[in-house]
Amino acid sequence: MTITTATRSGWQFRRPSVIPGFGLTLGFTIAYLTLIVLIPLAGVVWRTTELGWSGFWEIATDGRTLNALRISFGTAFIAALVNVVFGVIVAWVLVRYRFPGRRIVDAAVDLPFALPTAVAGIALAAIYAPNGWIGQLLAPLGVKVAFTPLGIVVALIFIGLPFVVRTVQPVMEEIDKEVEEVAATLGATRFQTISRVILPGLAPAVLTGFALAFARAVGEYGSVIFIAGNIPYVSEIAPLLIVIRLEEFHYAGATAIAALMLVISFAMLFVINLIQAWSRRRYGYGG
Amino acid sequence: MEVSIRHVRKEFDRFPALRDVSLDIRSGELIALLGPSGSGKTTLLRLIAGLERPTEGAIFFGDEDASHRSVQERNVGFVFQHYALFRYMTVADNIGFGLKVRPGASRPPKAEISRRASELLDLVQLSGLEKRYPNQLSGGQRQRVALARALAIEPKVLLLDEPFGALDAQVRRELRRWLREIHDTTGHTTVFVTHDQEEALELADRVVVMSQGRIEQVGTADEVYDTPNSPFVYGFIGDSSALPVRVEGGQVWQQDRALGLTAANVPDGPATLFFRPHEIELLDGCGGCIAGTVAASRRVAGTRRVELEVGGERHRVEVELPIEHPAASKSRVAFRPRRWKVFPDGHGESHSGIVRHQPEESPPLALTGS
Numbered sequence: 244m245t246i247t248t249a250t251r252s253g254w255q256f257r258r259p260s261v262i263p264g265f266g267l268t269l270g271f272t273i274a275y276l277t278l279i280v281l282i283p284l285a286g287v288v289w290r291t292t293e294l295g296w297s298g299f300w301e302i303a304t305d306g307r308t309l310n311a312l313r314i315s316f317g318t319a320f321i322a323a324l325v326n327v328v329f330g331v332i333v334a335w336v337l338v339r340y341r342f343p344g345r346r347i348v349d350a351a352v353d354l355p356f357a358l359p360t361a362v363a364g365i366a367l368a369a370i371y372a373p374n375g376w377i378g379q380l381l382a383p384l385g386v387k388v389a390f391t392p393l394g395i396v397v398a399l400i401f402i403g404l405p406f407v408v409r410t411v412q413p414v415m416e417e418i419d420k421e422v423e424e425v426a427a428t429l430g431a432t433r434f435q436t437i438s439r440v441i442l443p444g445l446a447p448a449v450l451t452g453f454a455l456a457f458a459r460a461v462g463e464y465g466s467v468i469f470i471a472g473n474i475p476y477v478s479e480i481a482p483l484l485i486v487i488r489l490e491e492f493h494y495a496g497a498t499a500i501a502a503l504m505l506v507i508s509f510a511m512l513f514v515i516n517l518i519q520a521w522s523r524r525r526y527g528y529g530g
Numbered sequence: 531m532e533v534s535i536r537h538v539r540k541e542f543d544r545f546p547a548l549r550d551v552s553l554d555i556r557s558g559e560l561i562a563l564l565g566p567s568g569s570g571k572t573t574l575l576r577l578i579a580g581l582e583r584p585t586e587g588a589i590f591f592g593d594e595d596a597s598h599r600s601v602q603e604r605n606v607g608f609v610f611q612h613y614a615l616f617r618y619m620t621v622a623d624n625i626g627f628g629l630k631v632r633p634g635a636s637r638p639p640k641a642e643i644s645r646r647a648s649e650l651l652d653l654v655q656l657s658g659l660e661k662r663y664p665n666q667l668s669g670g671q672r673q674r675v676a677l678a679r680a681l682a683i684e685p686k687v688l689l690l691d692e693p694f695g696a697l698d699a700q701v702r703r704e705l706r707r708w709l710r711e712i713h714d715t716t717g718h719t720t721v722f723v724t725h726d727q728e729e730a731l732e733l734a735d736r737v738v739v740m741s742q743g744r745i746e747q748v749g750t751a752d753e754v755y756d757t758p759n760s761p762f763v764y765g766f767i768g769d770s771s772a773l774p775v776r777v778e779g780g781q782v783w784q785q786d787r788a789l790g791l792t793a794a795n796v797p798d799g800p801a802t803l804f805f806r807p808h809e810i811e812l813l814d815g816c817g818g819c820i821a822g823t824v825a826a827s828r829r830v831a832g833t834r835r836v837e838l839e840v841g842g843e844r845h846r847v848e849v850e851l852p853i854e855h856p857a858a859s860k861s862r863v864a865f866r867p868r869r870w871k872v873f874p875d876g877h878g879e880s881h882s883g884i885v886r887h888q889p890e891e892s893p894p895l896a897l898t899g900s
Contacts, residue, residue, distance in 0.1 A: 419612075421612065422614045422615075422616065424581055424601075424608070424610075424614070425608060425610065425614045425676075426627070426631075427581075427601040427602055428579055428580075428581070428601055428606055428607065428608040428680075429627055429628035429631065429679070429680075429682075429683055430605070430628055430631055430632060430683060431602070431627070431628075431631040432602065435631045439627075440618075443618040444617070444618055525618075
């Protein structure tokens with residue numbers, strides 16, 4: 244051991260490699276991230292500083308702002324949770340079974356990616372409205388979907404579904420059939436095999452899908468505004484409030500809410516990443 | 531536990547993987563299913579485990595018909611070639627899995643499960659590795675864990691599908707010896723699948739030679755090597771040479787020469803003579819012998835293997851000569867097998883040529899002098 248660059252923590256600035264290009268690619272990455280992501284986001288924070296601390300605090304603690312944030316993050320969280328369950332089942336069906344129309348279902352999963360979200364919002368609003376196809380079935384039960392927070396959740400489930408399915412599907416395809424067979428010979432029931440052997444292996448992928456679906460849902464605007472009803476304090480989401488402030492030419496007010504969303508989103512994604520790192524270690528990915 | 535396979539047939543989408551197979555496995559026996567790929571040996575193993583259902587026939591565990599029992603109910607230990615360990619569980623959790631998934635009443639307490647796991651780790655000589663994950667182990671260690679996991683449920687039968695196939699030669703030999711020891715200690719009825727005849731002959735009490743969905747022969751290593759009952763077994767087990775011949779009145783003829791070999795109980799007509807390259811005696815003159823010209827020769831450890839072209843049609847056979855024999859190219863060698871077997875050609879099939887079994891680690895053949 245005459246040459247050693249590794250530090251005790253195992254972190255290393257640069258590993259010697261036969262493949263060149265570290266400097267070039269890292270430089271490109273930083274330049275790209277700066278231009279596309281960091282400078283615009285810094286602009287948001289910079290515009291917000293025009294308000295001064297007290298002005299910012301006033302907007303941040305305003306009831307309408309707080310409610311909009313609560314609705315945005317709350318509905319996004321619920322929608323992502325639903326998508327985790329729903330998406331894993333869809334992925335399971337697509338990976339495990341061969342049935343007529345499988346390719347069509349597989350392709351249909353991507354539709355929410357391709358469709359302008361406004362179209363989805365209008366379609367969902369029409370169907371779930373009290374006089375719509377599904378809405379009129381739910382109305383007698385006292386369930387109102389369109390123009391309530393529940394409607395927002397439905398729209399967010401719609402746009403978030405592909406994220407979970409597409410992150411879980413490839414990992415699920417890698418599952419070794421022999422592992423399931425071994426579990427069966429050891430006496431595990433089908434349910435025990437799924438819950439104890441298969442799902443732990445999917446956990447990191449499921450978490451990634453959750454994070455993506457959640458992040459996408461927090462930022463969603465187009466589909467939600469058609470189905471939400473947009474009643475302040477009840478079903479008004481934060482992105483809409485930002486647009487309202489912009490239309491009032493209250494730019495600093497808009498960026499203040501944006502900055503708040505930025506901080507909360509970053510914190511939540513950071514926590515999800517930590518959980519993910521923990522689960523990878525927990526389930527022996529670390530090596 | 532005795533296992534009895536009765537007239538089992540298995541088809542996959544009309545493709546027959548097993549055709550009318552019957553086999554009795556004795557309690558406490560270590561038995562090998564040996565055959566080339568596609569012979570149905572793995573299918574048979576999976577049928578015993580319950581991972582496949584027979585198209586026809588029945589499988590008995592002792593006196594009980596297990597054919598319609600589910601995999602979970604059969605209580606078999608199964609070890610796959612590629613280990614199939616649960617990668618998200620520690621070694622101890624892997625071994626304890628079969629006990630942990632038992633329904634409430636029959637599930638041992640946690641402390642008991644971990645005690646069992648340590649005990650089994652001792653048995654497979656991996657003490658102290660409880661906390662490791664499978665990807666932190668070598669191939670040989672993983673296969674030991676897989677075996678410990680299978681043994682943890684006290685299986686009625688232990689089934690191993692090419693258990694050493696993914697390991698390198700050194701580890702394979704070591705694990706072979708070790709598996710025999712484990713078998714002798716625990717006394718489980720054990721069935722293992724292999725395409726490696728050396729492994730089967732060395733390890734098993736009895737060898738089941740399979741080909742094309744049928745059992746060709748069942749016997750001890752000595753029986754299948756010394757008295758093969760079919761051309762396939764003769765060719766498959768050990769090195770052999772085959773020569774097309776003709777039987778007339780119990781005498782073996784090659785074209786117009788009598789070979790000086792008898793073939794009792796073989797009907798007159800075309801047949802195939804089988805012998806082992808090392809079971810021959812060299813002769814000087816040739817009145818009643820096989821004679822051929824040297825076509826190729828190669829050195830194998832302490833002996834020389836020589837390919838001879840015999841007769842007008844130049845059938846190639848292989849014989850083993852002492853190293854000092856001056857077997858130059860084109861020179862003539864006369865010999866007579868000391869042990870041989872003649873199989874009448876049925877259904878137009880005929881056999882000729884040389885079958886060599888190379889240890890897998892040796893380099894490809896280099897023929898010289900041809």
